[in-house]
Amino acid sequence: MTVMRKFVFLLLFLFLGSASWAQVKPVKLEDNLFSTYHHQRATLFRSLPHTPGDIIFLGNSISDGGEWSELFADSRLKNRGISGDVSAGVMHRLDEVAGRKPAKVFLLIGTNDLAQGIAPDSLLKNLFWIADYLQEKTPGTQVYMQSILPVNDQFGKFGGHTRNGEVIKQVNAQLQANAGAHTYTYLDLHTPFSDNAGKLDSKYTNDGLHLNGDGYMFWKHLVYDEVFDLEPKPAVLPAPQQLEWTEAAFPLYRVRSIVVQEEGLRVEAERLKSILAERGLAVQIKPKAVAGEPHIALALAKIEAPHQAEEAYALEVTKEKVQLQANTAHGIFNGLQTLTQLMRDGTFIPGGKILDWPAFGWRGYMVDVGRNFQTMEMLKEQIDVMAKYKLNIFHFHLTEDIAWRLEVPRYPQLTAPEHMMRNKGAYYTVAEMQELIQYCKDRYITLVPEIDMPGHSAAFTRAMGVDMQSEEGLAYLKNILNDFSDTYDVPYVHIGGDEVKITNPDFLPQVTAWLHERGKKTIGWDPGGNLDQATIRQLWMKEGATNPDHTYIESRHLYLNHMDPLEAVTTIFSRQFGDRVEGDGKVLGATLCVWNDRNVLQQEDVLRLNPVYPGILAFAERSWKGGGHPGWITNIPVSQPTRVQEFQEFERRLTDLQASYFKDMPFPYAAQADISWKLFGPYKNKGDLSATFAPEKKGFKGRKPDAQAVGGTVVLRHFWDPLVRGVLEKPAENTTWYATTRFWSETDTTGHFWIGFQDLSRSYNSDTPASGTWDDRGSVLFLNGKLVTPPMWKRAGQKGNAEIPLLDEGYSYREPVALPVKKGWNTVLVKLPVGSLKGKDWQNPVKWMFTFVPVDFKGRKPMGDIL
Structure with missing residues (x-):
């Protein structure tokens, strides 16, 4: 009996002798059944170090021929192909693969089996065994069963293979049909690699069986999305019209x-x-x-x-x-x-x-460098992101009470360190400002400088020794603006004009007239000072009708410094800028703003503490695509399934781009569109925030939920309610609500989660929670009935202070919570009591909310019952 006949006989003996497929039994075959090359490769594989997160391409010569880590530019991809191998050979060495606990296995095997006379049924049993074995030994591994490739007899080679075209199709059909039963993902490579006659397309091979360079490039293209957990088509954001x-x-x-x-x-x-x-x-x-x-x-x-x-x-x-x-x-x-x-x-x-084409012509992003200075390098990074997502206005807030950041050669005292309160001595020279303007122009972005006047001008007063609204102060300012107009080629000057008592009613009219004479268009904040009709109004507060005689830019409820990272994306995505679905002569567009009033430890914290990049992408989608919905909300309304589906589609593109282009950049976001919550309440707690109610009792089966929500962050009541709506239609004081969801895990593991019950604004001087608490409302969270311990706050009980930077108060900039997750269903219960809905002061408003979302938990299924 030949070696191969022994081989086939042994396989049949193994399967006929197996009493049940319910338990996957190990397979060990004699080493002399395999080639020298097989042993060379297999012993090498066993000698290589184990590395986390491997993505393994497993199979015969077709996998063996791929330079996978180089092809995908990712060292996690490992080649476990052996030329000439058959399914039993993979079974023989599968323990080495399973022992690595890889993230993914892409299997392509079978053409050699068929060529050597192994029956399709026997081959299929082997392939199902491989999938079952991996599922049992390493359940966290995603297995991809790739179809056997087509063959082509026109080259006159490998006749034992090229005669099996129809049998290959039959095997592939069974592999596809049994994917669910054996817990693998079936990938059809056969169809795209076939020509019109159903044979291996000759442009991808030179022998009818193996792939050439074009074939491997095409293979990469076909599985790229599965390798990196992306959507089948590339994410385009903003979405084209x-x-x-x-x-x-x-x-x-x-x-x-x-x-x-x-x-x-x-x-x-x-x-x-x-x-x-x-x-x-x-x-x-x-x-x-x-x-x-x-x-x-x-x-x-x-x-x-x-x-x-x-x-x-x-x-x-x-x-x-x-x-x-x-x-x-x-x-x-x-x-x-x-x-x-x-x-x-x-x-x-x-x-x-x-x-x-864009729906709005004005698609802006604003940074405040007056309070917290940013280097040219960091500014350019943000401008590059703006350009990639088609934003075209860079609003540059240069002057503040804290510091004046723009060099004025005529008045060097403006940028003297002793007149700055933070980042002393940090400012932009004339050359740097000109460089930044040109950097924007090269990317079709208009830089709009803001010199705030007459409010937010304490730095001016310290440096010049006079109030800006005084006659002498106005004279200084006109000199500054005159020099500015001579020096910088920008079409707009933003003059601020808000949050100040106007003591000189001629101040703003004189300033705007002066700039208009110099050919500059002016922009001012609204509500604000007495702006003239020609000045564009930038809305920043309150919902309401606009004046038809004025031109506007929308920035209401577009301050990222007030937004929770997950909420930011949902609320911006839902917006309708200027109460319009597209721009017109009265509403030019909108500007997304970052006002990090509070001091930061380092400049990068502005991007780390605020949802800048996820916010920019959501804003880019809405400002380019247009549309949106009236009103300002925090969560996608579950009562409107179409809106939930729209957000889910957008989020898939957003997270694809996050994974592809923001790996080494701060991007505080985690997928949340598949998380649904059932809410029960209100239970009257009479001011006792520790009071317990039915949902905490063992065996609580619940009833029809009193409210529902979708998202990783759920805002029951926003601190600007009713202007910004939360999930609850009628939030009431001294009540307790409960929220519950569940998720499935393929294995016992450790999950990592963002958990939080408040997201401190980076502008308010809010207090840090007391030691041993999540917040000052008595909120708690249970996973599988076990109480989750609050963080060990670095500054527990710290009273809010603008000069004391935030460290770990927000879930997105502290370590995720590591929790034991069991195989099967896991239940989350959140207790949400509230006393007064009025904060103890304006720096500590009540934002009744919670966050629970996995950040790197593989193998989970959608949480809750998606509506």
């Missing part, structure tokens, strides 16, 4: 030229060249395409758009080329940002057609 996917795919890795004829697009062509170079692609800029060569073409053309036609673009991706057209270079720039997102995997760009 019109997007139609096709089945085509452009081979990006083969592109060698950018075709552009207009000299006015040379800068954008060079920009694209740099983008491709970052992906390891060397291209040339040419006036004409080479026949048959994949290329990207940029061109000016008439693009019809109902709004902001100067920013519109049209993008078409076919298998032969990428065509990007726009009315202006700015439109081409916008299209390049979308194209960059479509280049997600660096190999193929999915085919499709896009026609796109």
